[in-house]
Amino acid sequence: MDLMFSDDLVAFRAEVRAWLESNRPKWRFQPYYTEDGLAQHLEWEARLFAAGYSAPGWPKEFGGLGLDHWHQLIYDEEYARLNLPERVNKMGLLHGGPTVMAHGTPEQQEAWLPGILNNSDIWCQGFSEPDAGSDLAGLRTTGRIEGDQLVLNGQKTWTSFGVIATKMFALVRTDREAPKHRGISFVILDLDTEGVEVRPLRQLHGHAGFAEVFLTEAAVPLANVVGPLNEGWRIAQTSLKLERGMGRGTHTKMLRTVDEIARRLGADPDTGSLERLGSHRAWAFAYEQATYELTDILSRGRDEGALPSVLKLRLSEILTGIREEERNLLGERAEQIPAGPPEAPLPPTQREYWHARAGEIYAGTTEIQKNIISETALGLPREPRP
Numbered sequence: 001m002d003l004m005f006s007d008d009l010v011a012f013r014a015e016v017r018a019w020l021e022s023n024r025p026k027w028r029f030q031p032y033y034t035e036d037g038l039a040q041h042l043e044w045e046a047r048l049f050a051a052g053y054s055a056p057g058w059p060k061e062f063g064g065l066g067l068d069h070w071h072q073l074i075y076d077e078e079y080a081r082l083n084l085p086e087r088v089n090k091m092g093l094l095h096g097g098p099t100v101m102a103h104g105t106p107e108q109q110e111a112w113l114p115g116i117l118n119n120s121d122i123w124c125q126g127f128s129e130p131d132a133g134s135d136l137a138g139l140r141t142t143g144r145i146e147g148d149q150l151v152l153n154g155q156k157t158w159t160s161f162g163v164i165a166t167k168m169f170a171l172v173r174t175d176r177e178a179p180k181h182r183g184i185s186f187v188i189l190d191l192d193t194e195g196v197e198v199r200p201l202r203q204l205h206g207h208a209g210f211a212e213v214f215l216t217e218a219a220v221p222l223a224n225v226v227g228p229l230n231e232g233w234r235i236a237q238t239s240l241k242l243e244r245g246m247g248r249g250t251h252t253k254m255l256r257t258v259d260e261i262a263r264r265l266g267a268d269p270d271t272g273s274l275e276r277l278g279s280h281r282a283w284a285f286a287y288e289q290a291t292y293e294l295t296d297i298l299s300r301g302r303d304e305g306a307l308p309s310v311l312k313l314r315l316s317e318i319l320t321g322i323r324e325e326e327r328n329l330l331g332e333r334a335e336q337i338p339a340g341p342p343e344a345p346l347p348p349t350q351r352e353y354w355h356a357r358a359g360e361i362y363a364g365t366t367e368i369q370k371n372i373i374s375e376t377a378l379g380l381p382r383e384p385r386p
């Protein structure tokens, strides 16, 4: 199937491509969690912002170009095609900000959204806790109302971009008597609030962008609750669906990666690698078409149902399959680590492999996506809920 884009979208693609190609960074950036790396990312993103390309799909009043879902998709495809640096504020751009757009008051939107596009605030997501990952509704961080303040106590973990973030969108329990999916609120907090401690977490493969965040009598304005008090579970579904569904050019990245591996390592009909890479490419193409379907659904304002969970499930399977084939073709070379300090990041092949594997966990594990699909799309019996 070959989808035809409108003349307007074709022209927009040419415009974006020309701008990105002539303005793209000329070297690979250091990781964002290093001082130099963060400065490089911020300088690049400031240029995107000045050109209106921070998030073209956001409304003009918040710093976007006010374009529709299809224009945003075209922009994301072009960004991914050139393998440009991952955005440091992706938590705000992809889920936190759009959730505030959907459920926040005009005052909240005006106060917080422009800062995401110009990076004056970097957002992170505070959902998971040491004993609440898949069972997210079992979270224990509390929010106690005192006058016009919400006083937070608890611990968040696996906070991506936590080491550079200035704001967190978090889920906290505001009614301990209510059933566990109720009594939760969605709140925005400044990470420099007294009583907030951010501790960096370095992973075995060298990545040091995660943090765990400790909250001890941290008082935030009650006015920072997004949506009605105690209805945070419903608000969080908007954020989670956005996180699972819209991969920001992920399909382009998949297709580009398969082609690049075939070129670099060879696709051989005798060893079966041609057939396997062809199969991965077919899955990547199917993922692209499903992304277009989701874009169409969102453009029409229709309910996306379980499609974000289907995309999330397939994303991790396809990316892992591609990276496993790369390791297969590399043989022993896949395990080699060049000499360097122990804290040096892993070589790209290994980093990408482990990042693909992490796709089976973040934004809800593979098993959780299967539960959602079976219950909401296939009508199978629900898991028992206390």
Ligand SMILES: Cc1cc2nc3c(=O)[nH]c(=O)nc-3n(C[C@H](O)[C@H](O)[C@H](O)COP(=O)(O)OP(=O)(O)OC[C@H]3O[C@@H](n4cnc5c(N)ncnc54)[C@H](O)[C@@H]3O)c2cc1C
Binding pocket: 124, 125, 126, 127, 128, 129, 130, 131, 132, 133, 134, 135, 157, 158, 159, 160, 161, 358, 361, 362, 363, 364, 365, 366, 367, 368, 371, 383
């Ligand atoms: C790269 C990465 C980035 C992340 N970034 C963030 C972030 O920015 N903010 C944030 O809040 N969190 C983040 N997380 C945390 C992530 O959301 C959790 O790790 C995830 O939800 C799983 O929770 P858990 O680790 O506690 O595993 P558990 O929930 O303990 O699960 C362990 C295993 O049991 C299975 N399991 C659990 N319950 C069920 C069930 N009901 N049915 C079937 N199987 C089940 C799971 O599938 C899994 O295989 C990130 C994680 C990763 C890997």
